[in-house]
Amino acid sequence: MTSEYLLRMEHICKSFGVVKALDDVTFTVRPGTVHALVGENGAGKSTLMNVLFGIHQRDSGEIWLKDKTVCCANPHDALMHGISMVHQELDQVSERTVMENIWLGRYPARLMLVDHKKMYHDTKKIFESMGVDIDPKATVKNLPVSYRQMAEIAKAISYNSDIIVMDEPTSSLTEKEVDKLMQLMNIIRGQGRGIIFITHKLDEVKRIADDITIMRDGKRIWTGDVKEYDINQIVSLMVGREMDNLYPPKDNVPEETVLEVRNLKGMGKNAVKDVSFKLRKGEILGIAGLLGSRRTELVETIFGLRPIESGEILLNGKPIVNKSPQQAIKNGFALVTEERKFNGNFPGMSVLFNALITKFNRRGAYRNNLNLLSSKKMAKDAQWVIDTLRVKTPGSAIKMSKLSGGNQQKVIIGRWLLLNPDILLLDDPTRGIDVGAKYEIYQFIINLAKQGKSIIMISSDMSELFGVADRVMVMSNGYETGCLDRSELNQETIFKLSAQRL
Amino acid sequence: MQKFSAKTVYRFAVHNSIYIFLFLMLVVIVIMDPSFLSLTTLGIIMGQSASKLIFALGVAGLIIMGGVDLSVGRQVGLAAVLSASLLQAPDYFNVIFPGLNLPLLVPVALAMTVTALISFVQGIMVSKIKVPPFISSLGTSLIVYGVCCIYYDKFAGSAPIGGLREDFTAVSQQGFTVLGLKISYLFIIAMFCAFLVWVIWNKTTLGKNMFAIGGNVNSAKVSGVNVSKNMLIMYILAGLLYGLGGAFEGARTGSASNVLGQSYELDAMAACVVGGVSMKGGVGTIAGVIIGVIILQVINYGLVFVRVSADVQYIAKGAIILLAVMADAKKRSMID
Numbered sequence: 001m002t003s004e005y006l007l008r009m010e011h012i013c014k015s016f017g018v019v020k021a022l023d024d025v026t027f028t029v030r031p032g033t034v035h036a037l038v039g040e041n042g043a044g045k046s047t048l049m050n051v052l053f054g055i056h057q058r059d060s061g062e063i064w065l066k067d068k069t070v071c072c073a074n075p076h077d078a079l080m081h082g083i084s085m086v087h088q089e090l091d092q093v094s095e096r097t098v099m100e101n102i103w104l105g106r107y108p109a110r111l112m113l114v115d116h117k118k119m120y121h122d123t124k125k126i127f128e129s130m131g132v133d134i135d136p137k138a139t140v141k142n143l144p145v146s147y148r149q150m151a152e153i154a155k156a157i158s159y160n161s162d163i164i165v166m167d168e169p170t171s172s173l174t175e176k177e178v179d180k181l182m183q184l185m186n187i188i189r190g191q192g193r194g195i196i197f198i199t200h201k202l203d204e205v206k207r208i209a210d211d212i213t214i215m216r217d218g219k220r221i222w223t224g225d226v227k228e229y230d231i232n233q234i235v236s237l238m239v240g241r242e243m244d245n246l247y248p249p250k251d252n253v254p255e256e257t258v259l260e261v262r263n264l265k266g267m268g269k270n271a272v273k274d275v276s277f278k279l280r281k282g283e284i285l286g287i288a289g290l291l292g293s294r295r296t297e298l299v300e301t302i303f304g305l306r307p308i309e310s311g312e313i314l315l316n317g318k319p320i321v322n323k324s325p326q327q328a329i330k331n332g333f334a335l336v337t338e339e340r341k342f343n344g345n346f347p348g349m350s351v352l353f354n355a356l357i358t359k360f361n362r363r364g365a366y367r368n369n370l371n372l373l374s375s376k377k378m379a380k381d382a383q384w385v386i387d388t389l390r391v392k393t394p395g396s397a398i399k400m401s402k403l404s405g406g407n408q409q410k411v412i413i414g415r416w417l418l419l420n421p422d423i424l425l426l427d428d429p430t431r432g433i434d435v436g437a438k439y440e441i442y443q444f445i446i447n448l449a450k451q452g453k454s455i456i457m458i459s460s461d462m463s464e465l466f467g468v469a470d471r472v473m474v475m476s477n478g479y480e481t482g483c484l485d486r487s488e489l490n491q492e493t494i495f496k497l498s499a500q501r502l
Numbered sequence: 503m504q505k506f507s508a509k510t511v512y513r514f515a516v517h518n519s520i521y522i523f524l525f526l527m528l529v530v531i532v533i534m535d536p537s538f539l540s541l542t543t544l545g546i547i548m549g550q551s552a553s554k555l556i557f558a559l560g561v562a563g564l565i566i567m568g569g570v571d572l573s574v575g576r577q578v579g580l581a582a583v584l585s586a587s588l589l590q591a592p593d594y595f596n597v598i599f600p601g602l603n604l605p606l607l608v609p610v611a612l613a614m615t616v617t618a619l620i621s622f623v624q625g626i627m628v629s630k631i632k633v634p635p636f637i638s639s640l641g642t643s644l645i646v647y648g649v650c651c652i653y654y655d656k657f658a659g660s661a662p663i664g665g666l667r668e669d670f671t672a673v674s675q676q677g678f679t680v681l682g683l684k685i686s687y688l689f690i691i692a693m694f695c696a697f698l699v700w701v702i703w704n705k706t707t708l709g710k711n712m713f714a715i716g717g718n719v720n721s722a723k724v725s726g727v728n729v730s731k732n733m734l735i736m737y738i739l740a741g742l743l744y745g746l747g748g749a750f751e752g753a754r755t756g757s758a759s760n761v762l763g764q765s766y767e768l769d770a771m772a773a774c775v776v777g778g779v780s781m782k783g784g785v786g787t788i789a790g791v792i793i794g795v796i797i798l799q800v801i802n803y804g805l806v807f808v809r810v811s812a813d814v815q816y817i818a819k820g821a822i823i824l825l826a827v828m829a830d831a832k833k834r835s836m837i838d
Contacts, residue, residue, distance in 0.1 A: 305723065329726045343720035348784050349713060357725045360710045372705035415725070 005064070006031050006162050006194040007052075007083075012061035014051055021047040022058075023218045029163055029194040029211075034185055036197045036205040036226065039215035039238055045198055048215070049165055053078045053085065066162070084156035085165040090148050092140050099123040099136035102155045126154045130184055145292065146177035153184065164188065165196040170204060171291055171460070174502045182208050200461075202231045216240050247467030248442050252449035254283035254470055259423055259454060264311035266301045270294065271309070273478035279423070279454045284445060286469030287458045290498050293475040295458045296338050299425040303335040304328040315423075329358065334416035338427035338458070340405070344412050347401035351393055352382040354400045354411050359418045385414030390440060406437025413444065424448065426457045430464065442468050462491055476501035519829045520776055524797050524822070531804035538807050545684035549674065551799040552692040553754055555792060556747030558770040559699045560740035562791045565774050567736055568716045568783030569628065569635035573643035574744055574770050577620055579763030580650040581613035581748025585670075586663040586758035587653075588612070594665025598657045606669055614745030620646060621741025622734065629730035629737075643767075647760070654760040662759035666752070674754035688750050695743065700788040702739070712736055716783030772819065773798050775826040782830075798822070 007029040014022040022044050029035045039045050050056040052063065054072035063070055065081055072078040075085075092101045099119050100107075108118040123136035132150050140148055149169060156164045166185075170178045185195055185208055197209055205212060206226060213223040214237045221237050229237070239246060259279040266272040272294050279285050287295045300306045302313060304322035312319050315331060322328035325335070337344045346354050356378055359365045366381070368374035382396040389410040393403055400408060409429060416424065426445070430438045445468060449455055459465050465472050466489050473483045474497035482497040515522065532538050557578055561571050588609035590597045620642060627638040654663075677686035703709035711732040714722040723729055752758035771781075777794025779786030801822065805815045 303724075324728070325724055325726045326728055335724055337724055343718070343724050346714060346717040346721055346784070349717050353710070353713065357710065357714055357722075357727070360707045361726045361728075365707075372701065373707070373710070 005029060006066060008062075008064040009048070009052065010062045010064070012048065012051055012063075013059045014047055014056060015059055021218050022051065025061075025215070025218070025220045027213055027220065027223070029196060031162070031194055032189050032192045033210040034189055034195045034197050034208050035211040035213065036199065036209035037213050037215065038199065038202065038205060038234065039221075043215040043238070044218040045215055046167075047218070049085070049167070049196070049198070052083060052165075079159050079161070082160065082162040083165070084159050084161040084163070085167065086149065086152045086156060086169055088168040088171060090145070090152055092148060092152070094141035095139065097137050097139055098134060098143070098151045101140055101151060102126075102136075102158055122158070123154070126157050129187075130154060130157065131187060132180075132184070146173050146180070149173075149181070150184070153188075157188070161193065163194045163196065165198070167198045168200065169197075170199065170201060174499055178204070202234055205234075206231065214238055246439070246463070248439065248446055250446055250468070250470075252282050252284065252446055252470070254280040254449075255452075256281055258316055260312075260314040260317075261302065262312040262314070264298070264301060264313065265309045266297060267307040267309040270297065271306065271478065272298045272301055275311075275475070275478075275480040277473050277480060277483060279456060281454055282449050282452050283470045284449050284455045284457060284468055286465035286472040287456060287475060288462065288465055288472050288494050288498060289458075289475035290502075291460075292477070293498060294478040295475050296427055297478070298475065299335060299427055299456060299458065302328070303333055303425060305335075326361070329361075329419065329421075332422035333425060334358075334419060334421035334423070335425045336409075336412055336416065336427060336429050338431065340408060340412065345400060345408060347399070349400060350397050351386070351391070351400055351403065351411055352378060352396040354408075355382045355385040355396070355415050356418070358415050362419065381418055385411060385418065388417065389414045389444065404437075406433040406441075409433055409441065410437070413441070417448075422453060424453060424455045426455060428458050428460060430459070430461070438464075462494060465489070474498055516829065516832050519832075520822070520826045521797075523825055524776075524801060527801055527818070528804065531801075531808050534808040538804060541682045542684075543803070543807070547796065547799050547803050548689050549677075549684070549686045549754070550803060551795050552674065552686060552688040553747040553751040554766070554769060554773065554799065555692045555795045556695050556750075557744045557766070558773045558791055558795050559695055559788070560743030560747070561767070561770045562774045562779050562786055562788075563699070563703070563712055563736045564635070564740055565771065565779050565781060566716045566783060566786045567712055567733060568719065570639060570771065570781070571624075571635065571740065572639040572767050573620070573624065573646055575763040575766035575768075576643045576646040576650065577617045577741070577744040577763070578748035578751055578766050579758075579760060580620075580646050580653075581617050581745045582752030582758040582762045583650055583654055583658075583663065583760060584616060585609040585613040585749035586666055586752040587657055589667045589670045589753075590663065591665045591667045596661060597665065598663065606667075610746065610749045613749045614742050617745035617748065618738050618741035621737040621744070625734040625737030629733040651760045658759070662757040663752075664757040666756060670753045671756060674750050688754065691746075691750070695746070696788055696792055699739075699743075703788060708732060708735055713784055716785075718784070768823070769798065769819075772823045772826070775823065775830065778830075780830055781827060 005028045009025065009027045012022050012025045025044065025048060027048060037045050047056060051058045052072065054074045054077055070081055072081060093104065102123055103119050108115045108122070120136050127134055130150065130153070134147050134150060140151065153164065169181060173181060188195060199205060209226045211223065212226045214221045214234060216238060257278045258281045262276050264272055264275045275298055277285065289295045297306060301308060302322065304324045304327055313322070320331055322331060322333065346357065359381065366373045366377040379396065385391065386393060386396060391407050391410045393407060400411065403411070413429070430441055433441070445455055445457065457469060471483055471485055472489060472494065474481050474494055476498050479501045481500040484493060557574055561574050564571050587598050588602060588604055589606070592600065592603065624638050624642050627633040628635050674686055674688040677684060677689065703712065711722065711727045714725065714727050715729055715732060719729060748763065752762060773794035774786065774791055775781060776797055777790030779790060801818065805818060
């Protein structure tokens with residue numbers, strides 16, 4: 001008997017403390033279909049998938065796989081049940097070959113030795129069934145992202161998975177590569193498997209998906225045939241309110257130029273190639289671009305974290321060199337990094353420590369008359385950060401890791417505001433933050449611009465750039481490919497400019 | 503409710519497992535010989551802990567920054583040999599440098615300078631050349647030992663450097679008595695060092711940067727922490743403490759030879775770990791280090807006191823270190 005659904009997740013609830021991450025969510029996948037899962041960041045898509053994979057344990061609800069009720073205890077368990085995931089950030093063993101990555105942890109063996117021949121042929125067979133041509137013996141790190149992704153998909157197929165979850169698979173692909181992926185998704189669908197397609201790109205949803213589930217604030221808003229709604233209707237269902245309310249009123253007025261970057265080129269292979277732009281006082285300059293467009297590398301180069309090969313940075317008309325973050329800070333720069341976990345946070349330290357770490361290194365800060373750090377002065381500044389940025393925390397002594405992502409981000413922004421910088425470099429400052437905290441962060445950004453600060457804001461969320469930026473510079477593969485005024489902003493132009501140098 | 507309380511007990515047990523284990527060991531020692539519980543014993547243990555505390559304070563800072571230092575023992579040995587060779591009583595039959603009559607502080611300062619330099623070079627290797635601390639300190643340890651042996655063989659020959667000046671040995675062997683408890687001058691010095699290091703850790707930018715580097719070195723860089731400079735200073739501080747502790751370790755034992763200090767690095771790091779300094783960096787307190795040193799010394803001395811063989815002592819020490827690290831790992835996973 002063939003069942004109607006490959007997967008049924010019914011009435012799933014999951015709370016983290018007082019936050020209801022999933023509230024009675026039902027989600028199903030039919031065989032031979034692509035089911036798009038859309039919603040804003042923080043809507044509960046990842047939590048739902050994490051529950052499916054056993055990374056989080058659900059509080060209540062049931063999961064059925066082909067009429068068998070299951071409870072995946074961990075990702076490995078999920079794999080064994082025929083559910084696999086292609087992650088947005090590919091975590092492959094990049095020094096090893098494609099086939100070794102695919103069969104990692106279950107190498108075919110003969111006489112206790114790894115049977116490389118069989119591994120090669122099995123891999124080849126899967127690639128043929130997918131209609132892709134990748135050398136199984138190629139080293140992963142030498143492959144373009146799209147190939148690496150194909151290898152990940154091949155791995156999913158090698159597990160004979162019925163359900164393949166693709167988490168924003170197109171975010172780092174060129175248009176051509178996206179076409180290829182879509183073809184591949186078609187093939188997989190044709191094999192009777194189900195694909196869960198998580199994405200922010202609704203045109204792709206319209207193009208490939210059969211079913212769609214829209215989530216918002218941990219609830220399922222709607223599930224049905226993709227054809228029933230057009231993109232605008234889907235957006236308003238996702239957002240749940242008029243788009244105008246998503247962003248605070250913009251009332252900053254850009255003045256004279258304060259920063260000019262001329263033909264900046266970084267050192268090394270993955271560095272910025274050629275970027276020029278001007279930034280005015282009180283202006284918010286957005287930077288758009290695909291993954292791999294080296295936007296992060298650009299701000300890190302300006303901030304002195306990466307070496308410059310050629311080009312000039314002029315601050316108020318005078319050339320400056322930021323050889324180290326210390327120098328950049330002295331010159332009035334601040335950087336809120338993209339990967340909070342990697343280079344923003346001190347998770348094991350207190351909120352106070354996290355809020356003050358930058359100012360600790362300013363000469364004479366918080367000293368008492370013995371020239372030692374004064375607890376009183378430190379507590380005062382920590383409280384200032386908590387109050388000004390409306391950080392939700394029981395106190396400044398609590399560990400940073402106990403705070404939500406949005407509140408951690410506020411503490412990190414506060415850490416820089418204490419230094420009163422002139423130029424703030426914000427690298428995707430609202431990434432992974434809930435809608436409410438996002439709005440507040442937009443408010444801070446606009447307020448800072450009103451106070452005469454200049455802001456560079458990288459964002460992967462185009463609507464965010466439209467809502468907050470005065471101008472948007474587009475980067476492609478390390479090059480600046482254009483700068484659009486607020487009045488010229490439209491998605492299509494930005495897409496075109498982002499793909500220009502690929 | 504029952505489940506809740508069982509969980510609480512389990513949590514408590516995990517968080518304090520090392521202390522519970524050590525307490526049980528102490529109980530066993532006391533049962534075997536109740537006379538262990540006396541002020542005399544406590545005085546002896548405090549005396550023995552003093553120099554160990556001084557160099558444990560040094561290595562603790564490096565561990566908090568996310569490193570290790572396997573050269574502690576050999577640096578201590580070199581400091582002991584150097585200062586002992588320059589501080590022999592002039593009327594001793596086997597005096598190395600006859601007629602030398604340096605003020606007490608000069609050889610001690612010299613020993614501290616030498617170890618500070620050694621640690622400075624290590625700091626350069628770790629912070630600038632990016633040699634992993636494990637490797638750089640392993641290499642340093644061997645080199646220092648070799649140098650120490652050459653010096654020792656050339657000047658002392660085969661006999662340990664004995665006949666130390668009375669003013670030198672007095673620091674560790676004499677002191678004053680409070681309510682029947684004998685406190686040596688060296689213990690006071692150790693406590694003073696602990697206070698000084700506490701101030702550095704908690705009341706200076708250097709200390710904050712130390713925690714930042716250990717907590718997340720990438721975040722520290724972005725936040726404007728000069729990572730290599732701060733690391734270097736911490737290494738120099740560690741070197742100074744090894745030198746000071748080493749010089750007086752020789753004075754405490756009454757003589758110094760090239761084998762002095764062997765495996766002290768493990769004792770020092772074990773004390774740190776027992777005291778809650780995480781080998782993963784970013785976590786540690788001075789109180790913890792003091793407690794760790796004293797607890798280990800209690801066990802050490804206790805096992806000797808009840809005449810447990812040296813072999814079994816090794817096993818006990820190893821078990822304590824492993825347990826401490828496992829407890830640390832478990833604690834971390836429970837928090838997340």
